[in-house]
Amino acid sequence: MTHLPAKSAIPQTLSQETEIISNNKVNNLHSLLTFSLPSSAQAPLPGQFFMVGLRQGYDPLLKRPLSTFDYENGEVKLLYKIVGKGTKILSDMKPGEKLDILGPLGNTYPMPELYETPIIIAGGIGIASVYYLIKKLPVKPIIIFGARKADELVMLEEVRDYADKVIGCTDDGSMCEQGTVVDMLCKLQSKTDTVLYACGSKGMLRAVSMEALKMGLNGYVSLDEYMACGMGACLGCVTKTDEGYKRICKEGPVFKMDYIDWMNY
Amino acid sequence: MNLSVNIGKLKLKNPVMTASGTFGYGEEYSAFYDISRLGAIVVKGISLEPMEGNPVPRIYETSCGMLNAIGLQNVGLKKFLSEKLPFVRKFDLPLIVNVLGKYADEYAKIVRELSKAGVEAIELNVSCPNVKHGGMEFGTDKKSLAKLLKRMRKLYKGTLIVKLSPKVSNIKEFAVISEGEGADAISLINTIPAMAIDIKTRRPILANRIGGLSGPAIKPIALRMVWEASSAVKIPVIGIGGIMNGADAVEFLLAGATAVQVGTANFINPMACLDVINGIESYMKEQGIEDVKELIGGLIC
Numbered sequence: 001m002t003h004l005p006a007k008s009a010i011p012q013t014l015s016q017e018t019e020i021i022s023n024n025k026v027n028n029l030h031s032l033l034t035f036s037l038p039s040s041a042q043a044p045l046p047g048q049f050f051m052v053g054l055r056q057g058y059d060p061l062l063k064r065p066l067s068t069f070d071y072e073n074g075e076v077k078l079l080y081k082i083v084g085k086g087t088k089i090l091s092d093m094k095p096g097e098k099l100d101i102l103g104p105l106g107n108t109y110p111m112p113e114l115y116e117t118p119i120i121i122a123g124g125i126g127i128a129s130v131y132y133l134i135k136k137l138p139v140k141p142i143i144i145f146g147a148r149k150a151d152e153l154v155m156l157e158e159v160r161d162y163a164d165k166v167i168g169c170t171d172d173g174s175m176c177e178q179g180t181v182v183d184m185l186c187k188l189q190s191k192t193d194t195v196l197y198a199c200g201s202k203g204m205l206r207a208v209s210m211e212a213l214k215m216g217l218n219g220y221v222s223l224d225e226y227m228a229c230g231m232g233a234c235l236g237c238v239t240k241t242d243e244g245y246k247r248i249c250k251e252g253p254v255f256k257m258d259y260i261d262w263m264n265y
Numbered sequence: 266m267n268l269s270v271n272i273g274k275l276k277l278k279n280p281v282m283t284a285s286g287t288f289g290y291g292e293e294y295s296a297f298y299d300i301s302r303l304g305a306i307v308v309k310g311i312s313l314e315p316m317e318g319n320p321v322p323r324i325y326e327t328s329c330g331m332l333n334a335i336g337l338q339n340v341g342l343k344k345f346l347s348e349k350l351p352f353v354r355k356f357d358l359p360l361i362v363n364v365l366g367k368y369a370d371e372y373a374k375i376v377r378e379l380s381k382a383g384v385e386a387i388e389l390n391v392s393c394p395n396v397k398h399g400g401m402e403f404g405t406d407k408k409s410l411a412k413l414l415k416r417m418r419k420l421y422k423g424t425l426i427v428k429l430s431p432k433v434s435n436i437k438e439f440a441v442i443s444e445g446e447g448a449d450a451i452s453l454i455n456t457i458p459a460m461a462i463d464i465k466t467r468r469p470i471l472a473n474r475i476g477g478l479s480g481p482a483i484k485p486i487a488l489r490m491v492w493e494a495s496s497a498v499k500i501p502v503i504g505i506g507g508i509m510n511g512a513d514a515v516e517f518l519l520a521g522a523t524a525v526q527v528g529t530a531n532f533i534n535p536m537a538c539l540d541v542i543n544g545i546e547s548y549m550k551e552q553g554i555e556d557v558k559e560l561i562g563g564l565i566c
Contacts, residue, residue, distance in 0.1 A: 015297070015535050053533070058329040058481045058509070062532060102535065226324050228331060229532040233293040234286070235309075235335050236324035245318060245338065250293075264320070 015102045016041055020095050021075060030125070030154045031091045032069070033078045035099060044068040044076060044104035046133035047222060047254045051230035052078070052090070053100030060086045063102060065227045065249070067129040067199075079128040079155065105230055106253045109133045109197055109220055116195040119144065119188070119219075120163075121181050121208055123200020124152045129222045129253075130199050131155060140164040141197075144184045146204075150175035182207045186215075195219045196257065206265050209257045221260065222253045240264045266549055267556040268542070270304070270523050272501050273424030273449030275359045275386055277304035277524060280557060281514065281542045284505055284528030285310050285363035285388060285428070286335065290349040291356060297535045301357040302542070304524060308353060310363035310390050313371045315341030320472040325461050330480030330507070331529060332459055334473035337365060337393075342375050346382055361386040361426065365393050369413050376420050386424035389417060392432075392455045404430030404455075407442055414446035426503065429453040429494070436490045437497035444498040452503035452526060453494060454487045480529040481507040488520055495521020495562060509537070511544010518545075518560040 016038030023033045033052075037043065044050070051063035064086045069079040082091050093099075109130075112118045118141040120130050127145060134141060140162060146169040147153045153168060153175055160166050167184050168176030177184065181204060196219025198208050205221050212219070225237040225248050232250035239248055240261040246252065268279040282305040290308045291300050300306060318338025325332045340349065345362075353360055362384050366372035372389065379387060391404035391413065403409045410427075418425060427443040429436065431454040443451045456477025461470040469475075487506020495502045504517030505526040514525045530537035549557065 060326060061329055061331060061480055061529075062326050100534075226322050226326075228324050228326075228333070228529075229287075229293075229535075231293050231535070233289045234324065234333070234532060235318060235338050236321075236333065238318070238321060238323065238338075240320075 015100065018099055018101050020093055020097050020099060022095055023091070023093055025091070026079070026154050027151055029151055030079065030081050033066075033080065033090065034075055035101070037071070037074050037076050038101055041101070042104060044071050044132075045108035046136050047109040047129065048104035048106050049253060050076065050078065050101055050103035051105060051227070053102070054086060054089055054093070055098055055100060056089060060089070062228055063100070063230060064090070065105075065224070065230055067222070068104065068132050069128050070132050070135065079125070079131070081125040102230055106249055107251070109222070109254050111136075111138065112195045116193055117142075117190075119185075119190060119194050119196050121185065121196060121198040121200070123147065123181055123198075123204035123208075126199035126201070126204070126222075127155050127159065130197055131159060133197060134159060134162045142188070143167065144169070144181050144188070146170065146179075146181035146184065148172065180204075180207070182211050185212065190215075190217060192216050198222070198257070202265060206262050209260065210262050213258055219257050220254050221257050223248045223255060223260070224253065266546060266554075267558075268545065270501075270557065270561075272305075272426070272503065272524060273386065275305065275361075275424050277359060279304040279542050280518065280522075280524040280545070281538055282361070282503070282524060282526045283307050283531070283538060284526040285390070286333075287528035287531050291353050294531065294535060295356070298539055303358055303538050304542075305359040305361055305386070306353065306356070307361040307363055307388055307526060308349070309339055310337060310365045311339050311342055311345045311375065312337060312365050313342050313374055315339065315344065322471055323473070323476075325470045325476070327459070327461060327478065328482060330478050330482035331532075332461055332471060332476035332478055333456065334471045334476035336473065342378055346378065350382060350384075359386060360384065361388050361424075363388045363390055363428070365390040367393065368398075369416060372413060373416060373420060376417055380421050380423065384423065386426065387421060388426040388428050388452060389413075390428050390455070392428070392430040402430060402432065404439065405432050407438060410439060411442050411446055414443060414448060418447040424449045426450045426452050428455055430455050431457050431486065431490060436494050440494040440498045440502075444500045448500060450501040450503060450523070451494060451498070452505055454483070454490050454506050457483055457486065479507070481509060483507050484513060488516055491517055491522050492520040492564070508541060509533070511541050511546070511548055514541050514545050515548050515560060518557070519562070519564040521562045521564070523561050
């Protein structure tokens with residue numbers, strides 16, 4: 001594993017119109033959106049995201065950043081949680097309705113080295129960022145998938161097909177084991193030739209990363225922050241690193257775990 | 266059809282520029298289109314020393330707008346001169362460098378260096394707290410502003426633009442001061458201080474608590490201030506505030522603006538500046554107007 005932050009492998013991105021192919025409820029909190037990749041856009045790589053414009057006039061104003069959940073046969077799938085105004089409107093949109101898409105944006109998860117064992121750590125909706133990575137890994141990973149409660153553990157069964165082992169957990173014990181992803185990682189007692197890939201809430205990422213680094217482990221995290229432009233111009237979505245503020249939409253969203261200033265996260 | 270306008274010594278091929286802080290130094294948007302098609306580019310403001318900017322969250326969406334408290338993050342004068350200036354000079358359009366400072370000496374140092382580097386236009390960000398005068402913003406303190414401008418005008422022979430703050434009860438006074446001290450043009454408005462609160466945590470959303478509101482929500486306020494300022498001075502007024510399309514831009518031209526800046530719109534549509542230019546042209550064609558200058562101050566009232 002290189003000691004440099006994950007580099008951007010991406011060339012051009014374009015702003016394009018596309019049509020919703022499907023937009024199905026996964027449960028009352030989550031939906032899965034499918035659209036055709038706009039003709040002149042590059043195929044997304046694991047870790048990359050799209051800025052999704054809802055065409056609702058000026059309210060909501062900004063596009064929403066959503067991770068590439070999956071990509072196959074020219075179709076992009078985005079798994080999203082209904083958290084506010086934009087995602088609520090999106091969840092009510094129907095096949096045939098149009099969206100304005102900017103992307104794919106950001107960098108990609110680096111593949112593990114030949115000698116490295118990948119472990120995926122997903123917190124709740126963090127699964128939306130790592131699912132595509134899981135499918136593309138050269139070996140089946142161990143997946144630790146946790147959430148606060150059962151209805152936030154979406155795609156748990158779907159992810160089993162691509163895993164060596166899935167360790168599910170909920171804070172309240174309503175599904176799978178009772179505990180956090182940090183508890184599960186500690187129980188696993190991984191050796192230092194593992195590479196971790198983590199995505200989840202701020203609190204979860206900080207806890208997982210600080211614990212992992214303490215255990216002598218390292219890997220990659222995918223971060224999120226409120227975004228306006230999504231392409232590096234506005235400097236809104238930054239995170240503190242060893243080398244100052246970096247843009248999550250441009251130098252990220254994937255970063256080396258030990259590169260982030262977790263104390264100030 | 267003639268879309269060209271003049272601002273001080275600058276000749277713009279059309280009246281559309283970028284708003285400082287929304288377009289970086291042109292690196293990101295130049296991937297989408299030839300930015301030489303713009304009337305001018307106003308780059309991210311530079312300070313004497315590099316500035317890190319504020320902790321996150323720095324931005325937040327509001328109804329028809331957004332808050333930003335980026336905190337003036339920029340590479341500083343040295344790196345601007347060595348890296349950013351050569352890049353943006355590759356494009357064939359007037360470059361306006363936005364300048365900020367904590368006190369007058371800082372502005373002076375930057376302006377001197379930019380002048381030496383042959384920068385043809387400077388936009389002074391006076392919405393900065395004057396730390397040597399109790400933190401009172403230059404742009405809201407008539408004496409401070411006059412003193413600063415007098416000094417900058419002596420130091421700089423290029424096109425000097427003053428970006429006025431909306432935080433004043435009478436924008437005409439500040440427009441007149443700017444003209445009186447020899448500014449070639451004024452641009453207004455900068456963002457409007459505003460706030461958002463998370464009722465779950467009972468805390469302000471932005472780390473900085475207060476941020477600048479921009480976008481369609483502020484257009485009516487910006488338009489009114491542009492109209493008021495234009496009526497008080499003869500120097501060109503550059504209109505800024507929620508311009509999303511050509512029709513919005515025409516409103517500002519009619520209100521008295523010689524040119525406009527497009528900011529937040531770029532985040533919604535990377536091609537926004539081009540769409541605004543095309544929109545102005547469509548309006549002119551529709552109305553049988555040959556020269557955009559016929560629209561400037563053309564408000565009937």
